[in-house]
Amino acid sequence: MSVQGPRALKPFKTFPEQLQVLRDRGLGIEDEPSALAALERIGYYRLSGYFYPLRKTKPVGESGRLDDFVDGATMDLVIQIADFDKKLRLLTLYAIETIEVSVRVAVAHHLGRVKPDAHRHPSLLDGRFTSTKRNGDPSDYDGWIEKFEQLCEKSKEDFIDHHNGNYGGQMPIWVAIEAWDFGLLSRFFTGLKFRDKNAIAANYGLADGEVLRSWLRTFNFVRNVAAHHSRLWNRVNTDIPVLPPLERCRWLEPLHKDQNSLRRLFGALTLMRFMMRAIKPDSTWHEQLKEHMGSFPKTDLVSLKAAGFPDEWQELPIWK
Structure with missing residues (x-):
């Protein structure tokens, strides 16, 4: 049985690129300057813990959540939390x-x-x-x-x-x-x-x-x-x-x-x-x-x- 090695690290992304990832996953961006400022002030990785409960759940029987956000999730809500x-x-x-x-x-x-x-x-x-x-x-x-x-x-x-x-x-x-x-x-x-x-x-x-x-x-x-x-x-x-x-x-x-x-x-x-x-x-x-x-x-x-x-x-x- 083959053993897989460690996965490659994720590539670096600028703040605008990070924001686009979130937008592509369905997070509403109502105020782009404010959203960018939050990424610069708090950081994408630290914010990811606040993103998590707003992501869609996986099918029954699977643990964790999908990358895509639930309907109505916005960056403004994440910042408020x-x-x-x-x-x-x-x-x-x-x-x-x-x-x-x-x-x-x-x-x-x-x-x-x-x-x-x-x-x-x-x-x-x-x-x-x-x-x-x-x-x-x-x-x-x-x-x-x-x-x-x-x-x-x-x-x-x-x-x-x-x-x-x-x-x-x-x-x-x-x-x-x-x-x-x-x-x-x-x-x-x-x-x-x-x-x-x-x-x-x-x-x-x-x-x-x-x-x-x-x-x-x-x-x-x-x-x-x-x-x-x-x-x-x-x-x-x-x-x-x-x-x-x-x-x-x-x-x-x-x-x-x-x-x-x-x-x-x-x-x-x-x-x-x-x-x-x-x-x-x-x-x-x-x-x-x-x-x-x-x-x-x-x-x-x-x-x-x-x-x-x-x-x-x-x-x-x-x-x-």
Whole structure:
């Protein structure tokens, strides 16, 4: 059986040539200068994620979509969705930053009282995180420490220089944690002992630290999408977040009832809303988000249902 080699790369196309490809595939071009400006400002490849739900579906039984667009699809609509998504990313990053900073403080305060440099003491962490792998590979903690030290080496923060010069690079956890990115924070939280995870989760009205661990993974995924300016509005989470039992948290009942909402953006935003209620009760973030979601382009071709938003979601108790 012959094995085909890799396909040839697609040829370079100028912006006008890219626009012609879209026109040939049935995308309506109502304002050519605006369409060209969007290709120059955003780029064809980045826009392709916004083109996708406007392309025709393949015959039943085949996955994916055709190159041709559905009737009524226009470049103006694509630009509206892309611009909508840009502001959505900014609103989402605000909430994630608030959550990240709060969890940093909670972790550092909880472990710092045990040992100032708790992050340097594997005995304070879960054995599954600190133990060498069965195949002899280094532990997850070893990989975590290596990543932490790399971040410190690359950092230009004054507090890193201060502790290098005055303390031989030693830092208490409440200082060191400021050098962690969200991924490092999430991985460290995963490596905590159950009792410590539970104690930290209690700050947010959660009885189970494993629930918060799961949420941090979800928030980290969403943060990475948003921070890299990627399409966010109809993205599917890589991991389905864990929910507390319904009898312990009625706020999240809509997510218990709808797995599609849970694994899509609506689920992640609802969990952020839960956290924001605990961290900053007077925040108007949820009102800003509701207002922005109401600005989604009015069209029969796509809707917020693709992001997991149910009808009348603004009236759900958690969003009031």
